[in-house]
Amino acid sequence: MEKEQNIQNESSLQDGLALDEEETEDIAEQIQDLVEQDNQQAAIELLSQFRPGDQGEVIEELPIETQQEILTTLPPKEAAEILEHLEPEDVAKVSEGVDSSVLSDILDEADSDITADILRQLPEEQAQDVLGEMEEAAEVIPLLQYPDDSAGGRMILEYLVVKDYATTADTLDTLRQQEPEVKDIRSVFVVDAEEHLVGELSVARLALARPKTMVRDIMDSDIIFVTSETNQEECARVMEHYNLYQLPVVDKDRRLVGVIRSEDIIDVIEEEATEDMYKLAGIPGERVFGPLSISMRNRLPWLSINLITTFLAALVISIFESTIARVVTLAVFLPVVAGQGGIGGTQTLTLVVRSMALGEISRRGGFRLLGREISLGLIHGILLGVAVAVVAFIWKGNYMLGAVLGMAMVGNMVIAGLTGAGIPLLLTRLRIDPAVASAVVVTTCTDVVGFFLFLGLATALVSFLI
Amino acid sequence: MEKEQNIQNESSLQDGLALDEEETEDIAEQIQDLVEQDNQQAAIELLSQFRPGDQGEVIEELPIETQQEILTTLPPKEAAEILEHLEPEDVAKVSEGVDSSVLSDILDEADSDITADILRQLPEEQAQDVLGEMEEAAEVIPLLQYPDDSAGGRMILEYLVVKDYATTADTLDTLRQQEPEVKDIRSVFVVDAEEHLVGELSVARLALARPKTMVRDIMDSDIIFVTSETNQEECARVMEHYNLYQLPVVDKDRRLVGVIRSEDIIDVIEEEATEDMYKLAGIPGERVFGPLSISMRNRLPWLSINLITTFLAALVISIFESTIARVVTLAVFLPVVAGQGGIGGTQTLTLVVRSMALGEISRRGGFRLLGREISLGLIHGILLGVAVAVVAFIWKGNYMLGAVLGMAMVGNMVIAGLTGAGIPLLLTRLRIDPAVASAVVVTTCTDVVGFFLFLGLATALVSFLI
Secondary structure, three states: OHHHHHHHHHHHHHOOOOOOHHHHHHHHHHHHHHHHOOOHHHHHHHHHOOOHHHHHHHHHHOOHHHHHHHHHHOOHHHHHHHHOOOOHHHHHHHHOOOOHHHHHHHHHHOOHHHHHHHHHHOOHHHHHHHHHHOOOHHHHHHHHOOOOOEHHHHOEOOOOEEEOOOEHHHHHHHHHHHHHHOOOOOEEEEEOOOOEEEEEEEHHHHHHOOOOOEHHHHOEOOOOOEEOOOEHHHHHHHHHHHOOOEEEEEOOOOEEEEEEEHHHHHHHHHHHHHHHHHHHOOOOOOOOOOOHHHHHHHHHHHHHHHHHHHHHHHHHHHHOHHHHHHOOHHHHOHHHHHHHHHHHHHHHHHHHHHHHHOOOOOOOHHHHHHHHHHHHHHHHHHHHHHHHHHHHHHHHOOHHHHHHHHHHHHHHHHHHHHHHHHHHHHHHHOOOOHHHHHHHHHHHHHHHHHHHHHHHHHHHOHHHHO | OHHHHHHHHHHHHHOOOOOOHHHHHHHHHHHHHHHHOOOHHHHHHHHHOOOHHHHHHHHHHOOHHHHHHHHHHOOHHHHHHHHOOOOHHHHHHHHOOOOHHHHHHHHHHOOHHHHHHHHHHOOHHHHHHHHHHOOOHHHHHHHHOOOOOEHHHHOEOOOOEEEOOOEHHHHHHHHHHHHHHOOOOOEEEEEOOOOEEEEEEEHHHHHHOOOOOEHHHHOEOOOOOEEOOOEHHHHHHHHHHHOOOEEEEEOOOOEEEEEEEHHHHHHHHHHHHHHHHHHHOOOOOOOOOOOHHHHHHHHHHHHHHHHHHHHHHHHHHHHOHHHHHHOOHHHHOHHHHHHHHHHHHHHHHHHHHHHHHOOOOOOOHHHHHHHHHHHHHHHHHHHHHHHHHHHHHHHHOOHHHHHHHHHHHHHHHHHHHHHHHHHHHHHHHOOOOHHHHHHHHHHHHHHHHHHHHHHHHHHHOHHHHO
């Protein structure tokens, strides 16, 4: 056991940080060995030395049968804490074949938003069975009606509510009775007699106030909230904008129905950023060590669409085949035209898509942005155009070749700015996610227009090129 | 005034959300008009109707002189709340020319981490003057020694410490005296007689415990912490991993020196994701409506490097100019070869760079990843290779052209997988930021190898192509 102790000391005392991937794999191997030797007790003892976040990472490394064995052997509360750190779809995979009564005991101990996430991923029938045996079913069922990516899907129900017409002494008494239900309270929400959200009150302030003070006199009534339908990205934006550590969620009558915590929204922000990045690169939903078949399903559509569009570019070139036959050197410069247009378009596109996601571009700002990017394209096009013209002239000794290439570069970079900004703006108006569809349209436009300009000009001026 | 009232009602009551860009611009215009009519009082009253987060957005839309006028006219506490929502470099710009005594009054009211951020951006001399006049200088000076992107630079000093050997009653008494200093307490940290961090205790638990209980008996002693040198990305990762709402920061002797809150780390995560995305696209540090000259400085280096690499690709083609002269159709398929390789490389590269940033790839995982991506490249290459071979055969009626194109595609996609995963892994070992430098190397490799394979094979088999 000395070695394991060692690993834990290093990670939790020396730097207070998470286990790294290697330590995680080592511990998973040791646990797997113990389980194979039928020494479940020692396996669980070893696992228990770590924190739930790390336990989750270790569990993920184990074969599914071992995962099931461990999670069902652990006390439900500990199992729940581990589940909270796994991806809901992974939990659903482990849960298949686990007895409903065991699973319901575990989920009763988990945060309500996570329980709802997991139930959404389970097969319909199993979810019904589990819900039927859960003590907290009444709390979780309302959450299941909200989409996963809405405020309703992200909120938790573990919060405390007090009345605005109560005294602080009575309120503290009430809270003392409720306390075991709620871990880690920071502040409580205040509602009026009709259950409408009217304010917020920090427990510290409550604890330190005079006993006879009315809640409504010390509460903070300038409260920011969202409705249960609000998209999770919007919630993240609001919490970031106002620097909130919790965000109350209300129904359409402004009655409090849940709360989103800032530590939970961190996942949302990280996931949304990753999602946008992956969509732009044509790998939506990809995971780095997922099964190959899923990676193929994620990437092939994009590769195939791109293949069709490169044939469009090929078609443009084939129109000018006779010109190329007369001036073969033109073929040499095709990647220069395509490459620069592609890079310029990607630069603008990435900036615009990310800024839109961050809420930095208003409806009115779109035209300003378009003008700005076209201007930049023109400036860059002229600078790069002169550069390529000079290089092409020096290399091939034909000034007209340089001029044609330079002019194509100017046109190409303008198109890059126009489409790089215009396509995502247009797609957003059409309510299509700009991250998914923009890149392929932009590169196709720059390729097709670039080749057309370059080879078209060359055809018109072919007598100067020979 | 009716219209302004209307705007506020809509935003704060109807949906509880932030002002959108258009509303922000409207309000900024109204404020500018009022200031120009020398009606500062009305301008400030109008601004005061909104929340600090929104006030910050409005202020950003105003000319710098108006910003100065408003911030110096507001009560220091309100000005400080607005500053907390602006970018530190913007604050520094506004602060130039503002009297040191006014600025020090405002900064005395701001969170210590933000004060430090702002002071770092000010000219040396002005920063010294302001610090000299600040009441809280002693608190802020230690923060200035830490880099902006370390735990030390992100932490705040507004937290409460209690002794592990005190009773809960005494502790509450002590806290009652300190209360006005700290807004929004959630939990307090527990230190031993030597000031070492030994635990954490929620105020709720403290308030609800029996008076004679010792703090050490109810505190949570399994506490996760970082040191002041820890990088902010690492802090964000730890907070996300363990789902923390605050993260204590200690010095090398485990003495508590500050705390990072989850609402502050949200900015870090959003910024880091944006930064990685922009670096990959070759627009590091770009801002969507910044000055054109800065955009050019951000984008031109990347465009220029890319230009050089496309000429490398052009050089490869020029080696085979005589083959193209004999089989002009080869030129038509050049964008197909380059385009597919580029997309495949970008897919792998984006996945790998993002996963590395998220800490999902261990040292040992690198080789597994490399193998995985090469396999995927091979599979995709074969599938796409067959597709292009068939299309090329049908279009141009030459089976060998199809075969050559298909084989080049296989090689190209394997190289895309190899470099897309290998280059960022290699750069990381060399301690070079993979987000900055990878993309250009990967596309150059796929272009050069792709053209070499395609045209090389065509040259070897040229007799079958005519």
